[in-house]
Amino acid sequence: MKKILLPLLIIGFILVSCKKNNLSDTYWLAVKSYPIPPETGNSIYDGMTLHFADDKLIYGNVFDQRNGETELRISGNKFFVNDTLWAVSFAQYQDSLVLDVNENARVKFVKLGKENSLPEKKQIWKHKNWVLTYNDYQRELFLTDSLFFDEPDSKLCIQKDLQDNQFISTIDKWKAIGINGNQLFVKTFHQMDEEFYRIKSYVNDSVIELESLEFPSVKTDIRKKQYISTEQKDKIYEQIQNYVWKTDKIIDLDTISEGSRNWDSTYVKMKSLKNKRLSFKFSDDLTYNIYELENSVANGNWKVSETGNEIILNSGIYPSDYIDLINVDKDSLVIGNLHKFEPTNDNYGLIVELYYKLVLKK
Numbered sequence: 175m176k177k178i179l180l181p182l183l184i185i186g187f188i189l190v191s192c193k194k195n196n197l198s199d200t201y202w203l204a205v206k207s208y209p210i211p212p213e214t215g216n217s218i219y220d221g222m223t224l225h226f227a228d229d230k231l232i233y234g235n236v237f238d239q240r241n242g243e244t245e246l247r248i249s250g251n252k253f254f255v256n257d258t259l260w261a262v263s264f265a266q267y268q269d270s271l272v273l274d275v276n277e278n279a280r281v282k283f284v285k286l287g288k289e290n291s292l293p294e295k296k297q298i299w300k301h302k303n304w305v306l307t308y309n310d311y312q313r314e315l316f317l318t319d320s321l322f323f324d325e326p327d328s329k330l331c332i333q334k335d336l337q338d339n340q341f342i343s344t345i346d347k348w349k350a351i352g353i354n355g356n357q358l359f360v361k362t363f364h365q366m367d368e369e370f371y372r373i374k375s376y377v378n379d380s381v382i383e384l385e386s387l388e389f390p391s392v393k394t395d396i397r398k399k400q401y402i403s404t405e406q407k408d409k410i411y412e413q414i415q416n417y418v419w420k421t422d423k424i425i426d427l428d429t430i431s432e433g434s435r436n437w438d439s440t441y442v443k444m445k446s447l448k449n450k451r452l453s454f455k456f457s458d459d460l461t462y463n464i465y466e467l468e469n470s471v472a473n474g475n476w477k478v479s480e481t482g483n484e485i486i487l488n489s490g491i492y493p494s495d496y497i498d499l500i501n502v503d504k505d506s507l508v509i510g511n512l513h514k515f516e517p518t519n520d521n522y523g524l525i526v527e528l529y530y531k532l533v534l535k536k
Contacts, residue, residue: 197226197248201354202271202283203236205370205388210278219281220368221360223353231255236351236360236370239327284370284387291355292373298382299350303399303481305336308392312336314399315348315361320491322347331361332493340529341493341512343430359384359396371396402482410478413502414485415458418465419534421450422506426531430512432524442471444515447530454509454534462487485509500531507534 204222225232226246231253234241247254251263253273261273264280271283304315316332328347335342348361357373359382371384371394384394427448446452446466453465456476464472474488478499485497498510510531 197271198228199226201225201286201356203286203353203358203370203387204281204283205368206282208280208282210274210280219275219279221370222281224283225354236353236358237325237328237347237349286354286356286358286372288355290372292357292375294352294357295376296350298376298379301398303401303479304396305399306394306396308386308389308394313342315396316490316496317348318490320489330491332490332496333363334496339498340428340430340510341496341498343493343512343527345492399481401480407478407480407482410482410499410502411458413504414507415456417536418453418455419507419536420453421447421532422535423533424448424450424530425508425533426510426529428529430527430529432526442466442513442515444526446471447515447528452532456485498531505536508532509534 202224204219204224207219221236223234223236223241229246230243231246232241232243244255245257247257252259253261253263261275263271264274265272269285269287271285273281273283275281299317302317302319304317306313306315314334314336316334318330318332320330322328322330322345325347328349331346331348333342333344333346334340342364344364346362346365348359351358351360359371359373361369363369370387372387374383374385377383377395380398382396384396386392386394424447442452442464443466451467455463455465457463460475460477462473462476463470476485476487478484479486479496483499485499487495487497490496494511494513496511499507500510501508508531510529512527512529515526515528
């Protein structure tokens with residue numbers, strides 16, 4: 175009896191395993207591409223979505239609503255698209271799938287199963303100021319409504335490193351999207367690295383518990399940053415508007431980078447900053463001017479942020495559009511700003527990016 179039972183158990187295990195490996199009507203998200211060979215740095219598959227539907231493959235990207243559909247045939251561990259070998263299965267687990275795609279990248283896909291479904295809460299993303307925490311590291315996120323350049327399905331994200339209390343020198347994109355009932359929050363970092371988070375739970379109206387799909391062991395959440403009242407905001411306006419605020423003291427000049435690429439719409443002379451020739455005027459008609467001595471070098475519209483911690487210039491598209499209100503008094507302002515300055519003779523014509531902190535006086 176034991177001799178008969180053992181082969182039956184083995185056959186049963188094989189049948190169950192085959193059933194588990196059935197990919198029909200499953201959804202997957204590519205969270206990490208490993209280039210082949212490694213030095214190529216190929217990460218073009220990050221963010222790719224797959225939906226295996228019987229003999230079809232529906233593919234897309236979390237940052238783009240467009241998708242495509244193609245014929246699919248699976249033979250053993252080989253995936254054929256339109257009878258052409260597209261990928262080879264390197265490993266398959268209950269919640270993840272590793273494919274060698276087009277012989278140039280090993281790609282890890284995470285399953286987006288119905289067991290992780292949550293109701294969609296579109297309203298919660300109308301709040302624009304958040305703090306993203308993973309382990310002990312924190313970043314403040316400004317989730318704007320501005321489109322990410324010419325990508326109609328993604329919006330601009332401005333980020334601030336709360337450890338250094340400085341804005342990050344990058345323009346990134348973000349999106350909240352639902353796939354197969356899974357609610358995802360996705361964004362980029364320095365435009366190169368994609369971050370993929372699955373919403374595990376809405377703790378309350380202010381806290382969202384997240385799961386990093388690339389690093390699931392990392393404790394992650396995102397919390398609303400509190401807005402100030404209309405009365406508090408009006409008080410800040412009254413304290414700073416209609417005065418010419420002149421540089422009294424330079425607290426800090428931190429060189430972030432030097433390069434040839436510029437995302438700022440205006441230049442400020444390095445000499446004007448170091449010689450304390452800069453002054454600022456924020457008028458009650460919500461226009462501003464930045465002066466080098468008597469000459470206006472930048473102007474546009476301004477407003478106080480909903481948290482009361484920043485002045486936002488123009489449309490708030492660039493990191494330089496955010497001026498930190500470090501301290502606001504009756505006769506002085508302490509501000510911080512990340513900005514790019516014109517090339518100087520001693521840096522071989524490269525654009526200098528500085529985070530500066532100034533004490534301004536009336």
